[in-house]
Amino acid sequence: MELIVLALLLSGMPADDAASPATSTGVIRGVVLDGTHSGEALAGADVILRASVAGELVPVGQTQTDRYGRFSFVEVPLNPDIVYLPGANRDGVHYPGRRVRLDSDRRVADVQVVAYSAVDAPCPLVADRHEFDLTVDGQTLIVSETLEISNPTLATFVGRPMSGGAPVTLCLSIPPDFDRVTFDREFYGRRFHIVDRKPVTDMPWLPGKQELRFTYRVPLAETAGKYHRPLDIPAAEVRVRMSGPLAAQVACNLPLTVSSDSDRLEYASNDGRLLERFALDVQVGDLPNSWLRYGRWTALGILAALTTVTLIAYRR
DSSP states (O other), rough: OOHHHHHHHHTTOOGGOOOHHHHHHHHHHHEEETTTTTTTTTTTTTEEEEEEETTEEEEEEEEOOEEEEETEEEEEEEEEEEEEEEEEETTTTEEEOOEEEEBTTEEEEEEEEEOEEEOSSSOOOOOEEEEEEEEETTEEEEEEEEEEEOOOOOEEEEOOTTTSSEEEEEEOOOOTTTTEEEEEEEEHHHEEEETEEEEEOOOOOOOEEEEEEEEEEEEEEEGEEEEEOOSSBBOEEEEEEESTGGGGGGGEEEEEEEEEETTTTEOOOOOOOOSSOOOOEEOOOOOOOHHHHHHHHHHHHHHHHHHHHHHHHHHH
């Protein structure tokens, strides 16, 4: 059987020396429940079994649930070094269960998998908190954002296609002149890509909460120190922390809540209302002079002066 061959390859054990299937295999079984409809048994769901191979989880078996939502994988190789992960597919979304191992002391593993219905609109996502940590580095604003994103419904949000492309579930409306985005977790870095100068993702958002963190840099010279950031989803709380020597020279369209010293300021929404269609505006004053910004005007001034001198000399 495919699973037995997999275990032999991983263990390095010659096939001729292997124990009989009755003593070297176990069972992974369980039930798939409908998380959208009160945990009812989900019949006819595709269940995929993955196993760790060379550090990656690869599919090694597939089955379907019966009318009671039950599934079973038999003759699964016993090997404490192999991690097994059963999961169910529903509406194009994969829902993993828990990871299990099988060995001579544990030949049977019971797993419960919860799968949800999918919706493409309207977007149910809300940021329980949206935090901005800002630091000025010369002519550049370094922005670190943290969002605690909540899907309060009992359905997975899968989004709709944007401009005829792949579905979009979240679009980050950061300034278009940003300099690279770095995500705190590699998982999110792989799921976001740039479309029209904005990071977007088609990642399904399951019911519950997830934390998203990312950092980027924005040049301030061309915008005269202005930072404009529309919120992507409604937010229950927006908080801005400004640190560095220019903190005292910052203005924000949120109320000032903390001013412990001249190098640290904090602004926050504090009225308990859900902020919808809100845009954060920050103005950084007295930026250091930038030759990049003013060089072209200096060059034009020198050119005008030279032209004037030339005309005067010609008239003489």
